[in-house]
Amino acid sequence: MTKTEVETKVRTLLSEQLQVKQDEVQAATRFREDLDVDSLDLVEATLALEDALGVEIPEEEMRDVETVGQAVDLVAVKLGVG
Amino acid sequence: MSQRRVVVTGIGPVTPVGIGVEPFWSALVAGRSGIGPLTLFDASEYPVRIAGEVRNFEPGDWMDRREVRRTDRVVHLAGAAARLAWDDAGKPAVEGSRAAVVMGTGIGGIGSLSEQLKVLNERGPGRVSPFTVPALMPNAPAAHVAMDLGFTGPNTCIVTACAAGAHAVGEGYRYVRDGLADVCLAGGAEAAIVPIAMAAFAQMGAMSRNPDPERASRPFDAARDGFVLSEGACVLILEDAERAEARGARVYAELAGYGASADAHHVTAPEPDGAAAVAAMQAALADADEPAESVDYVNAHGTSTPLNDTAETRALKKALGDHAYQAAVSSTKSMTGHLLGAAGAAEAAVTALAVQTGTIPPTINQETPDPDCDLDYVPNEAREKQVRLALSNSFGFGGHNAVLALRRERS
Numbered sequence: 001m002t003k004t005e006v007e008t009k010v011r012t013l014l015s016e017q018l019q020v021k022q023d024e025v026q027a028a029t030r031f032r033e034d035l036d037v038d039s040l041d042l043v044e045a046t047l048a049l050e051d052a053l054g055v056e057i058p059e060e061e062m063r064d065v066e067t068v069g070q071a072v073d074l075v076a077v078k079l080g081v082g
Numbered sequence: 083m084s085q086r087r088v089v090v091t092g093i094g095p096v097t098p099v100g101i102g103v104e105p106f107w108s109a110l111v112a113g114r115s116g117i118g119p120l121t122l123f124d125a126s127e128y129p130v131r132i133a134g135e136v137r138n139f140e141p142g143d144w145m146d147r148r149e150v151r152r153t154d155r156v157v158h159l160a161g162a163a164a165r166l167a168w169d170d171a172g173k174p175a176v177e178g179s180r181a182a183v184v185m186g187t188g189i190g191g192i193g194s195l196s197e198q199l200k201v202l203n204e205r206g207p208g209r210v211s212p213f214t215v216p217a218l219m220p221n222a223p224a225a226h227v228a229m230d231l232g233f234t235g236p237n238t239c240i241v242t243a244c245a246a247g248a249h250a251v252g253e254g255y256r257y258v259r260d261g262l263a264d265v266c267l268a269g270g271a272e273a274a275i276v277p278i279a280m281a282a283f284a285q286m287g288a289m290s291r292n293p294d295p296e297r298a299s300r301p302f303d304a305a306r307d308g309f310v311l312s313e314g315a316c317v318l319i320l321e322d323a324e325r326a327e328a329r330g331a332r333v334y335a336e337l338a339g340y341g342a343s344a345d346a347h348h349v350t351a352p353e354p355d356g357a358a359a360v361a362a363m364q365a366a367l368a369d370a371d372e373p374a375e376s377v378d379y380v381n382a383h384g385t386s387t388p389l390n391d392t393a394e395t396r397a398l399k400k401a402l403g404d405h406a407y408q409a410a411v412s413s414t415k416s417m418t419g420h421l422l423g424a425a426g427a428a429e430a431a432v433t434a435l436a437v438q439t440g441t442i443p444p445t446i447n448q449e450t451p452d453p454d455c456d457l458d459y460v461p462n463e464a465r466e467k468q469v470r471l472a473l474s475n476s477f478g479f480g481g482h483n484a485v486l487a488l489r490r491e492r493s
């Protein structure tokens with residue numbers, strides 16, 4: 001999987017999980033400010049990413065993630081394509 | 083300062099017989115059952131395969147899609163009922179801090195809890211949804227309604243099994259009567275047609291084993307053999323009478339009295355003499371300052387279990403004396419099934435509509451009289467009758483009794 005493929009997959013999953021259109025989920029999109037996502041939504045989205053991509057994302061690492069791009073980077077590193 | 087009077091100005095039913103006042107009421111007056119084959123899960127291995135499901139219900143019509151995902155079906159049903167009731171009352175202008183909420187439920191988000199228990203057991207603690215606690219907590223419907231409508235007044239949740247909806251309406255009535263709020267949104271919600279609840283109620287022997295959906299709920303009939311589990315929600319808008327009059331609100335009925343008591347007898351069986359049920363009826367009448375002889379109609383708890391219906395009949399005779407034979411008594415559970423924590427609110431709505439329209443909905447499936455149930459149960463067909471004063475009875479597992487008295491508005 002290339003990093004571009006990871007990005008596409010993460011954006012698709014996040015748009016489904018958070019019930020927003022995919023074009024509203026860009027690299028610079030901020031979870032809290034732009035998508036009104038709270039800490040519970042973020043935990044649930046993380047569980048979905050873990051299930052779909054077969055990675056483990058420790059809670060403390062996800063806690064520092066503020067944007068979609070940062071989430072993509074984190075997942076890419078876990079998949080060894082970062 | 084004299085106590086305020088409280089009137090019902092809005093009704094929001096979300097039930098197996100219909101969603102919204104018109105479909106709900108016309109089904110009940112026509113004697114139409116809302117019970118059908120159970121479809122919400124595969125019940126082929128279960129001893130009971132019928133239920134009263136809310137059909138053609140799309141949660142996304144009532145809340146945004148993300149909120150739908152984050153909440154249990156009990157909140158979906160409650161949220162819809164609250165919006166329907168609020169619209170039905172004409173969305174009265176009220177300060178958020180003067181608007182209260184009291185919502186009852188028997189079990190809350192049991193569907194979400196049981197799904198997440200499966201996740202926990204099959205996949206471990208790290209896969210459990212972070213929304214499990216907010217979804218399962220019984221106060222979730224009350225919280226959702228306040229957030230949805232911006233009501234910041236007193237907000238509580240009542241959990242008294244099958245009496246929860248009636249207690250919620252009764253406690254909400256006190257909030258308005260005592261001046262804690264000008265408007266109270268009060269009701270109940272239940273979404274317990276899930277495997278664990280179907281299995282557990284069946285194990286108690288409390289549910290009808292009659293396979294014919296529309297004939298299974300037969301309160302007061304000799305062939306009754308248990309209740310039929312239903313889901314749904316109903317909300318009433320309770321309003322200070324002077325305020326309602328000043329804004330020209332349509333009034334269904336005055337909520338004139340509330341009585342409550344406990345059997346202190348057995349966790350599921352009613353106390354055979356019905357002393358506490360009698361006390362609750364008498365308390366509701368005393369609160370309304372009305373004699374027993376003025377009761378024209380009783381919407382019975384009438385669950386269709388062998389024990390409830392004879393005990394309730396006995397209690398009615400004690401509470402109303404000889405007048406019990408003159409009053410019309412019907413159980414609309416014969417059509418709706420048992421909405422558990424929403425039942426008392428749905429039946430308070432039925433009672434308010436009977437007072438407003440002068441029409442009494444029937445008890446359907448009256449075929450074989452039971453000698454121990456010898457009152458006028460308005461068998462099978464609705465009846466036109468002026469209803470000045472009516473009672474709505476609710477008795478819950480645990481021995482919780484709640485009785486509401488509704489009265490035609492004095493003109």
